[in-house]
Amino acid sequence: MKDGIEPLKKLSRAIAPVEKWLPQDRVPWVIAGPCSAESLQQMLATARGLVKSSHVKAFRAGVWKPRTRPNAFEGIGAVGLDWLKAVKDETGLPTATEVANTEHIELCLKAGVDILWIGARTTVSPFSVQEIANALRGVDIPVLVKNPVNADLGLWLGAVERLFDVGIRKLAALHRGFSTYVETEFRNPPNWQIPIELKRRLPNLPLICDPSHIAGVRHLVEPVAQMALDLGITGLMIESHVQPDEALSDAKQQLTPKDLCRMLERLRARNATVTDRDLKRHMARLRSEISHIDAKIIEDLAERMKWVEEIGRLKQQHNVPVLQLGRWENLLEDHIAKAEKVGLDAEFIKDIFETIHAQAIKRQL
Numbered sequence: 001m002k003d004g005i006e007p008l009k010k011l012s013r014a015i016a017p018v019e020k021w022l023p024q025d026r027v028p029w030v031i032a033g034p035c036s037a038e039s040l041q042q043m044l045a046t047a048r049g050l051v052k053s054s055h056v057k058a059f060r061a062g063v064w065k066p067r068t069r070p071n072a073f074e075g076i077g078a079v080g081l082d083w084l085k086a087v088k089d090e091t092g093l094p095t096a097t098e099v100a101n102t103e104h105i106e107l108c109l110k111a112g113v114d115i116l117w118i119g120a121r122t123t124v125s126p127f128s129v130q131e132i133a134n135a136l137r138g139v140d141i142p143v144l145v146k147n148p149v150n151a152d153l154g155l156w157l158g159a160v161e162r163l164f165d166v167g168i169r170k171l172a173a174l175h176r177g178f179s180t181y182v183e184t185e186f187r188n189p190p191n192w193q194i195p196i197e198l199k200r201r202l203p204n205l206p207l208i209c210d211p212s213h214i215a216g217v218r219h220l221v222e223p224v225a226q227m228a229l230d231l232g233i234t235g236l237m238i239e240s241h242v243q244p245d246e247a248l249s250d251a252k253q254q255l256t257p258k259d260l261c262r263m264l265e266r267l268r269a270r271n272a273t274v275t276d277r278d279l280k281r282h283m284a285r286l287r288s289e290i291s292h293i294d295a296k297i298i299e300d301l302a303e304r305m306k307w308v309e310e311i312g313r314l315k316q317q318h319n320v321p322v323l324q325l326g327r328w329e330n331l332l333e334d335h336i337a338k339a340e341k342v343g344l345d346a347e348f349i350k351d352i353f354e355t356i357h358a359q360a361i362k363r364q365l
């Protein structure tokens, strides 16, 4: 692809590995803590529970909360930074919080916060991201960039680039899912293809998954975390509160420290690299079958397009419209029925044939 991949490769190579700023002796490695700092007692009690798991490497808490509507709890403010410091002094855990403007950054740097993150509602605004980047020029601090709330890879990449341009090298992307108008089982569906594409563009950029915001409800946090591990994502950010039901924000998705620690023991990490020779050979055989089928699909598509173009010429000679809705609807119905019989997902087949049909129309215009 020619869309600026070269400069991104350079950027990717210069990014510091996570072990430069957080220990990497456990998979998953986890940044955990309450959605919001609410009181010193709540912060310390949560941290005391979390530190029992050796997976937990840093403590998070939101101090300034961007809320969708006014009159919700908008965060405790700067006093929360003192509580983060108290957590660090007692547990030794590095601390992390969200920043959205210059003032937040100045206060965090003064209070000795170790890791900053940029929230999903901030990543959507290049003005805000640039303001943050300018305030961080010359500062050596890890910055995690949450994906923008909307499914826009460009904004996510742009935010990483703005921070890189002011000298931040301890960077990571934080995947918290994407907002959607339609109801789904998730609060913010993961759209895994977007973080996967981000990883393809910036292979060295550490990717952290935030299953709490993707799930939105407690019982889905574990399956989403497991999906992230199955994909090979080793870092997680998870919300935890000593009394989740009483939480002033995100009450439904927070886990007690005890439940979180237990969950971390149940999660299964995958081995990062394939070393076993037999396994390697077996995988290579399967991949050659897959490549063979891919080649067939491409040949068949090329042949399909030849017939499409021929019918297109015929339509032109006889003044017949290119789009034939009846035929298209029949085809789609047939294909979906056939696909379901062989165990393929209807939506998947619909997406594929919509793409093929769009191309078929283009070829006839």
Ligand SMILES: C=C(O[C@@H]1C=C(C(=O)O)C=C[C@H]1O)C(=O)O
Binding pocket: 308, 311, 322, 323, 324, 325, 327, 328, 331, 356, 357, 360, 361
């Ligand atoms: C190829 C045709 O043109 C269009 C493309 C179709 C396809 O890709 O199968 C089906 C119907 C038309 O909208 C056709 O009329 O059959």
